[in-house]
Amino acid sequence: MGFKFNLKLVNLKQVMPLLSLLLLFPVAVMAIDELNTADQLALKGYDPVSYFDGKPVKGDPAISSMHNNAEYYFISQKNKDRFRLMPEKYAPMYGGFCAYGVRMGKKLDIDPLAFEINDGHLYVLLNRATHKMWKQDMEKNIQISDMLWPQIQIKSVDSLN
Known part of the structure; x- marks a missing residue:
């Protein structure tokens, strides 16, 4: 007595959304608290490049950039450009x-x-x-x-x- 799987009974259009959710679930679990952000804002709004210039300074929300699901604010376009060239250096x-x-x-x-x-x-x-x-x-x-x-x-x- 064996179990036979009949592919004709499976409607792929119905199963695909469920499979997609199952595949995304581990990614969602892995993303839990990997970054210390409030509403995706990194460093509580401080410009990461300013730390390397000697003194942390609050950035401007109008000058921002996303990196690894975190938003960074900058005090100038120049700092934003420096960050975008080498985010791993400044993050x-x-x-x-x-x-x-x-x-x-x-x-x-x-x-x-x-x-x-x-x-x-x-x-x-x-x-x-x-x-x-x-x-x-x-x-x-x-x-x-x-x-x-x-x-x-x-x-x-x-x-x-």
């Missing part, structure tokens, strides 16, 4: 979550004024106290965060905190 590490939080296996929000640039990378932190802890052994903290980020990147904030 914050760990999806814009607190770098020290990632070291602890968590996804924490940031104070955009608590930051560190090391080896050409932007690390944002929860607050000044966390920034101080991050700097105490920055190289080791970066190693640990780099190791943990791939594991926690696809997990929701709620599942980690």
Whole structure:
């Protein structure tokens, strides 16, 4: 007694929308909280290029650019152009979550004024106290965060905190 599958009974037009949803579902799950954004806004509206110029400055919503599903604001068209040429250089590490939080296996929000640039990378932190802890052994903290980020990147904030 075997099971026979009759393709004539399956209406492909009815099944395709369901299959499409099933294929998209894992992508949607993976996208959960990969970036620290409120309404897709990265760095709480601060211009990522301005960090590399020495002082973070709030960007202008009229001068914006999307990168990896996050919107970045800029203080000038020049900064926007610099970002668009090399977004990986200017975008914050760990999806814009607190770098020290990632070291602890968590996804924490940031104070955009608590930051560190090391080896050409932007690390944002929860607050000044966390920034101080991050700097105490920055190289080791970066190693640990780099190791943990791939594991926690696809997990929701709620599942980690």
